[in-house]
Amino acid sequence: MFPFSTAPTSAIDPSSYSVLGLTHVQYDGRDPLARVLALVTLSPIFLLCAYTTIILYRRELTFVNALLGQLLCEGINWGLKRTIRQGRPTDHLGSGYGMPSSHAQFVGFFAAFFLAHFSLHHPRAARPRTLVNTMRIAEHALLMLLIALGAALTAYSRYHLSYHTPAQIWVGLTLGVALGLGWYYVAEHMPRQPLRLPAPLASPASRRAPSLPLRGKSSAVGSGDSIRKRGTSSAEDKAPRGPTHRRRSSLSALIPELHPAPPLRQLILDHPLAVAFRLRDSWSVWRDGGIEQEYGRWRDEWERRRRDWRDAHSDSAVEDDTPRIAPPRRRREKxxxxxxxxxxLTTLALADKCVPNQTAFCVGCVISFSASGKESAALATGYSRELPGNTHAEESALAKLDSDTSLPAGAELDLYTSMEPCSVRSSGNVPCVQRILAFNARQGDKGARIVRVFMGVREPPDFVACAGVEELRREGVEVHSVVAPATDGLKDGWLEREALRIAKKSHDDQPQSEGAERMWRSLA
Known part of the structure; x- marks a missing residue:
């Protein structure tokens, strides 16, 4: 009936079949713990899937380095097993040699690499502590704990399931930890450090001016100068030589002069291939890898779309019982x-009083009551570096307001600033956002509180990545941008550009003046 033979062939001969040992786990069905550990022992497979997913989705260079190191670790384990040739504790469980345990070495590398990474890159504690900040710190600590427990449980599963002896597990785990720490130092820590390279390899901007060439003893200065005799000296020879005329030894002449160069990680990320594949290093920009900043940007876009939806349906005459998303209040005031x-405008005049500094912005600040009328007069003002120390404008104004004992209970205050309050400071001092929140916390529920912040321009990423708007809004403080329309020959948006121009006073990239000084000069 069938044109082919039904006799067993090599294609279906059971004796020619093999077992894929990557996911094949045997355990004692009578042991409930063994059933759980049989899943835990597959964690290297799960981690490889996680590596691939994160790399394809996030394009983080740190995870690329971790995967490369993980594969190198597996290659070393493969070579050691075939060199030591030590068998497993039982013949019917597992295939191949058992010393060292590849599972223990795998999770040891994974735990050491990422525990080192997350120990160096963790969210800072806010002052005063906020609920969101406390949650981030707790999540970070929990993540590190789960990594350590997962590695320990995976290593133990190899012993409980009788796949390896304790010695094989300890050797594999120790070797994996050592390789993980070493690889992190080589692939993550060292490439972040500045390099010193010879002049041809260093960047042109970082090279120092070449020293003047040394003249030999018998070199002629000019056609009319005579060659000095040996043993004679002149006043010029007796004069002390400057640093550029210092003689170099024969050994130092063979060693090329080193010049500062960008870190290797920067060179990698700036390579055209890295740009094409969109590789990035979020931890070099944000301590938490950009979780808060990316969420803040998403939240802004989400709320913008909700406002657009409300504007599009606000005039609709159709009434129904369908629940609608309640749009938030507008974050811009006319x-x-x-x-x-x-x-x-007063903040611009105050910012213009700042002493210029190329490593800082010039910002002005005004604090007043939220009520309109006579009560809205300025309660406190400040500008950058007004008080001793590297003080910010908001810091100076809040310091003056703290000494004011005449503030009525429950008063609502507005804070005006020419630039977005900082959320992080490169100097390590307390950011202005935390100072605003600390002021509200000190006042208590019945004291005066800053409920709204009005700003002229957002802080550019010249020194740090600022997320002051997002942090204030998460803590219930309204943030508004004051927008000035075109007027008196000034184009639309001139207020924002003028605030940025004053903030960058004496900076190399300070924008050109548009003639907007006349709008605020009288308030100085």
Whole structure:
């Protein structure tokens, strides 16, 4: 009936079949713990899938380095097993040699690499401590604990399931930890350090001016100069030589002069291939890898779309029982509010009083009551570096306001600043966002509180990645941008550009003046 033979062939001969040992785990069905550990012992397979997913989705260079190191670790384990040739504790469990345990070595490398990474890159504790900040710190600590427990449980599973002896597990785990720490130092820590390279390899901007060439003893200065005799000297020879005329030894002449160069990691990320594949290093920009910043940007876009939805349906005459998303309050106020307009112009005049500094911005700040009318007069003002030390504008104004004992209980205050309050400072001092929140915390529920912040421009990423707007909004403080329309020959958005121009006073990239000084000069 069938044109082919039904006799067993090599294609279906059971004796020619093999077992894929990657996911084949045998355990005692009478042991409930063994059933759980049979899944735990497959963690290297799960981690490889996680590596691939994270690399394809996030394009993080740290995970690429971790995967490369993980594969190198497996290659070393493969070579050691075939060199030592020690069998497993039982013949019917597992295939191949058992010394050292590849599973223990795998999780040892994984745990050491990422525990070192997360120990060096962790969220900072905010002052005062906020709920969101406390959650981030707790999540970070829990993640490190789970990594350590997962590695220990995987290593123990190899013993409980009788796949390896304790010695094989300890050797594999120790070797994996050593390789993980060493690979992290070589692949992550060292490439972040600045390099010193010979002049042809260093960047042109970092090279020092070449020293003047040394003249030999018998070299002629000019056609009319005579060659000095040996043993004679002149006043010029007796004069002390400058550093550029210092003689170099014969050995030092063979060693090329080293010049500062960018870190290797920067060179890798700036390579065209890295740019094409969109490789990045979020931990070099943000301590938490960008979790808070990316969420803040998503939240802003999400709320913008909700506002657009509300604007599109606000005039609809159709009434139904369908629940709708409640749109948030607008985060921008029109510039025709005289009070906001006057105070934000005052911040520009205050910012212009700052002593210029190429490593800092010039910012002005005004604090007033939220109520309109006479009560809206400025309660406190400040500008960058007004008080002793590297003080910010908000810091100076809040320091003056703290000494004011006449603030009525429950008063709501507005803070005006020419630039977004900082969320992190390169100097390590307390950021202005935390100072604002600390002021509200000190006042308590019945004291005066800063409920709204009005700003002229967001802080550019010249020195740090600022997320002051997002952090203030998460803590319930409203943040608004004062927008000035075109007026008196000034184009739309001139207020934002003027605030940025004053902030970058004496900077190399300071924008050109548009003639907006006349709008705030009288308030100085």
């Amino acid at each position: 510039a025709d509010s005289k009070r906001h307009y006057r105070h934000i």
